[in-house]
């Protein structure tokens with residue numbers, strides 16, 4: 001019998017800006033100061049390098065500009081241009097840049113294979129004084145929910161998920177968040193994947209890390225309590241969501257044994273792997289493909305490369321440019337056993 005496949009994406013992250021008008025207390029990505037947008041030359045250089053390394057997915061991850069700011073338009077144009085250039089370089093964008101207006105999301109849908117926005121958590125307490133989202137208007141629960149609905153109405157293949165360990169009630173809030181995702185998916189059938197992302201406390205901020213970036217990345221470690229909570233959440237997500245919705249867990253935040261355990265409980269995706277630098281958690285090292293592959297094989301699983309859009313959503317592509325590239329990449333990974341199943 002064929003072994004069950006655990007998928008991963010060969011991704012490179014492009015960051016339009018580290019500026020952000022929100023101040024999520026857990027964020028090590030945002031930088032203080034004025035809005036600084038990535039330049040066209042830097043975008044081209046990054047994309048060329050990524051394509052040369054056989055990267056398929058361009059993850060567009062950005063800090064945010066207030067929707068009513070005079071700078072919103074130039075920020076949005078930059079995001080749109082990164083996607084457009086990624087397609088021109090032969091790669092498929094997946095954009096996660098915070099809440100978008102209907103018109104913005106609609107425009108981006110034409111130049112993306114899929115899009116994403118983490119629900120984070122439906123817990124209202126996180127927005128109160130002292131909570132991690134108190135100074136993050138974009139993390140308003142009603143707004144996040146509206147965004148998931150908007151993506152459904154626009155028929156955008158969508159990735160969402162939960163950020164765990166940020167002060168949510170581990171039983172009540174987590175169940176409520178997963179139930180909400182299940183409900184919005186029942187209505188629009190557009191959720192292709194959910195990410196269960198455990199927040200690892202004790203990380204330094206980007207300002208501190210940028211000078212120390214050369215430091216060798218840390219070995220992933222998760223306390224037993226946190227690992228138990230993640231396992232429990234994977235189990236609950238698998239029970240509440242239909243089998244067609246993939247569950248992604250990050251491969252750089254836990255050890256191989258914990259990854260395998262998540263997979264046995266129902267996780268089926270490891271997100272970006274291979275040559276990836278995790279822009280959000282840059283301090284944590286990824287396991288090598290061979291060690292991952294070996295650990296999974298012992299339990300009867302094999303790695304398989306996927307596109308940023310999952311197979312059942314290929315027909316949702318909004319433009320001929322995106323569909324053609326999806327077809328090309330699909331054929332490429334089907335033909336290439338080395339890319340599809342790492343030995």
Ligand SMILES: O=c1nc2n(C[C@H](O)[C@H](O)[C@H](O)CO)c3cc(O)ccc3cc-2c(=O)[nH]1
Nearest residue numbers: 096116117159270271272276277278280281
């Ligand atoms: O496919 C996605 N992957 C997301 N990923 C995972 C990504 O695909 C990679 O697995 C990691 O960034 C490692 O390269 C995130 C990882 C984080 O640490 C924080 C946020 C995200 C957000 C997304 C996302 O919106 N879509």
Ligand SMILES: C[C@H]1O[C@@H](n2cnc3c(N)ncnc32)[C@H](O)[C@@H]1O
Nearest residue numbers: 026027028118163197198199200280
């Ligand atoms: C893009 C996504 O990154 C996540 N995010 C932001 N900061 C961190 C962090 N320190 N650790 C893990 N995830 C984080 C949020 O869930 C956001 O939605």
Ligand code: MET
Nearest residue numbers: 029061062063096097098
């Ligand atoms: C590092 S977060 C990047 C995406 C966006 N700012 C969000 O929080 O949803």
Ligand code: SF4
Nearest residue numbers: 020022024027030063
């Ligand atoms: S909205 Fe995203 S980029 Fe901005 S502070 Fe929050 S997590 Fe960081």
